Amino acid sequence: MKNKLTYLLLLFFCSQSISASVMKTTNEPDSAYIFAYATDKNTNHNGMHFAWSIDAETWNSIGPENKFLGSDYGTWGAQKRMLDPVVFQDEDGLWRCLFSVNEKDGVVANASSPDLINWRPQSYPILTTAGNCGAIEVGYSTKDKHYFISWVSKTGTQQGIYATTTKDFHSFTPVVSVPEAARVNQRTKVQIAGEDQVGTILKVSWNTIDELIKAQKLVDYKRILHGETMAGDAVRFASLKPVEASITVNPTQSKSISDMLIGIFFEDINYAADGGIYAELVQNRDFEYALSDKKGSDPSWNSTKAWSLKGQGTKWDIQTADPIHPNNPHYAVLAVEQTGAALVNEGFGGIPVKSGNKYYFSFFGRMLQGKGGKITVRLVDGNGDVCGVSAVNCSATSWKKQEVLLTATRTVTKAHLELIPQFTGSVALDMISLFPQDTFKGRKNGLRPDLAQVLADMKPRFIRFPGGCVAHGDGLENMYRWKNTIGPLEARKPQRNIWNYHQTAGLGYFEYFQYCEDIGAEALPVLPAGVPCQNSSHGGHGQQCGIPMSEMQDYIQEVLDLIEWANGDAKTTWGKKRAEAGHPKPFNLKYIGIGNEDLISDVFEERYAMICKAIQAKYPEMIIIGTVGPFYEGSDYEEGWRISTELGLPMVDEHYYESPGWYIHNQQYYDRYDRNKAKVYLGEYAAHLPGRPSNIETSLAEALHLANVERNGDVVSLTSYAPLLAKEGNTQWTPDLIYFNNTEVKPTVDYYVQMLYGQNAGDTYVPSLVKLSNQSSAVTKRMAASVVRDSRTGDYIVKIVNLLPVAVKMNLDLSPLGALATQGVYTVLSGKPDDKTAKPVTSLVTVSDVCKGEIPAYSFSVLRVSAGK
DSSP: OOHHHHHHHHHHHHHHHHHHHHHHHHHHHHHHEEEOOOSSSGGGGGGGGEEEESSSSOOOOOOTOOOOOOOOOOOOOTTTOOEEEEEEEEETEEEEEEEEEEESSOEEEEEEEESSOOOOOOOOOOOSSSOOOOEEEEEEETTTTEEEEEEEEEEETTEEEEEESSSSSOOOOOOOOGGGOOOOOOOOEETTTTTTEEEEEEEEEHHHHHHHHHHHHHHHHHHHTOOOOOHHHHHHHTTOOOEEEEEEEEEGGGGEESSSSEEEEOOOOTSTTTTBBBOOOOOTSOOOOGGGTTTTTTTTTTTTTTTEEESEEEEEEEEEESOBTTOOOOOOEEEESSOOOOEEOOBBTTEETTOOOOEEEEEEEEEEEEEEEEEEEEOOOOOOOOOEEEEEEEEOOOOOEEEEEEEEOOOOEEEEEEEEEEEEEEEEEEEEEEEEEEGGOOOOOOOOOHHHHHTTTOSSSSEEEEHHHHHOOSSSSSSOOGGGSSSSGGOOOOOOTTEEEEOOOSSSSHHHHHHHHHHOOOEEEOOOOOOOOOOOOSSSSGGGGOOOGGHHHHHHHHHHHHHHHHHHHSSHHHHHHHHHHTOSSHHHHHHEOOOOOOOOOOOHHHHHHHHHHHHHHHOTTSSEEEEOOSSSSSSHHHHHHHHHHHHSSSSSEEEEEEOOHHHTTTTTTTTTTTSOOOOOEEEEEEOOOOOOOOOOHHHHHHHHHHHHHHHHTTTTTEOOOSEEEEEEEOSSSSSSSSEOOSSOOOEOOHHHHHHHHHHOOOOOOOOOOEEOOOOOOHTTEEEEEEEEEEETTTEEEEEEESSSOEEEEEEEEOGGGGGEEEEEEEEEEEEOTTSSSSSEEEEHHHHHHHHHEEEEESEEEEEEEEEEO
């Protein structure tokens, strides 16, 4: 039934498109009217809509409420609002939409379009700091050749009318107060579908209206296609007969592809770093948690978070006079009048310890009053039983680091740490740390070994870090600055995480680079493009608070310093700092990302170009990866590609999170890309279903997409699923590739697809022809094969994705590849669509048996076979 509906819809859409031009001269008028408006539904988040009318009296909505233009201003949720849009055609024939962004900011949002359908990136000139800009109106003076923009401004109970003029919508004259009579009264109230709406009426050609209607129908049609899920397969394939597949490889048409396709993208989201892969067991070790980390939403989130005092005779507080370092201003002071009380840390939901394992305990201390002495350090379980104990001395009157190795006597999943001074007096404590000796590769200040290993098992060719939104931050002060994350831990600068918690910077740039080296992956740091996140809620909403141009040269030097830090000789200024940290040899950085999902605005473009040109001039060998926004289409995508092409960047970073249906119906997406332009890094993607589960359906959609990416491995160079890690009970985003708690790592089904592609990557693509016994589009789009060769081993790898609800009888002809080993390694991942626990099964097989065997329903299969000798 649904298949039939989709087919009829396609026929209808195509017939409408064809008949429109044929019937135009006989049925439609030369011109009619459109009405542009925005409703107050969904708190003004639904964007701009259009309706049309022959007589400007009776109106027909194009939608209903189809969003032809949405606001990009400010953070998600609280902002991204559109109020009182006014649409007009400027003197150059370009359509413009000006609108208010909220009830408080003196901003006039400006967007332009050649056709009312495809809109360029928006700009948000701040015209006044005294009130907002509401009910905007625009007029044009043919005499002065400028546009007269007026608005109603409200400040408390005061209201006034103000205006400015502009010739280009970039530069504006000083704002002046004007009388009501200066207004042109552009807004009209009409009734659409029984509801009153206020907007602007414009007379346009019928062709303009026709194109708007077609655009809306195409959106609806795509929504149906992309909304297809396996839940509809019982109906969609009710009459499906057994399917046979003939697959023949053609090595004569082989081509080289990227051997860097599978990587990982690490972002500190969902407590991925502190409390996650960063092995520190003490929460808030630096006493730097602040109410602002969570925007004041949690009164307990302050310098004492995760700490408490147990026992009598001791008081404690937080002080800031004479800290260890200006970047770490807060510390705890214990005033001990009677011994026996303990300063207690709960860890990140408890401290897991394992019997016989050793843990480095350390802190910085100084005596403020008294002689000092021993401090007992112990691990205690929930019943109050001690599971590890030691002691350190504290008697110095200036900050001094003390440390001791503590051994756990029992395995406990939720212990807590206690510090018990054995003296009276007043002592200051900071940077209190409990670190496992057992870290990945035994690195000091290293990573949790089980999490680090499950990532290494993917065989990633690169690691992108420190994040996406985390990198460019929530406002200028929250931008991730790499220099704040290197050097001694006590000197690093912690800050609010954009995902509303705290970053200690214990996991910093040195640790990221070290981990890349440890697993043989290229480092791919991403730096802000001189602007914070376009979704910022601090410092001016979005990118309007870009780094002042007077400070841009300093920021550009910061970017260049990173390259010197990573690659410079130990005698260079920044190379020396790397060497002092314990890595005299260069890291040999090859890639650097500039920007992340940015709004490609004028503010962004100017700074972006300055940074990229500076890198190109000093380090021409560096592979700069640009940004083209958060979606696979739209203004940021188009403008991002344009400016990256102008700058001659070698690679751009594409992002999109789409439904399984999108991946099914967009398998030729990269086939159309110009091979002479920049290569593609698919930096963030995932298949999203309603409710955001990770299951067989999402994983197979991603396997299907990667098969198509491998076919286009000559233009797509890198890919990484996102997000990577999520701590159970602490998620800001789902789905994620790997879930974990303090003691367990729980890879998802999607993880195994990434792992299988990473472990079975190739550098040569061998085309293959897939012929199915059933040639219906619904069937052929759900079966794909990809054959690659790994030149390092000489192995051929065949990947087959079956999104059909039936097994497929296969006839795989590998004979054109020449002599092959008779046995190979065969891995199958399969299950029901909603299966969240499926794991791949690997076996040693006879190759001929697999070639004449069956591909299970809903499965991803990988056959690896060596070339014969």
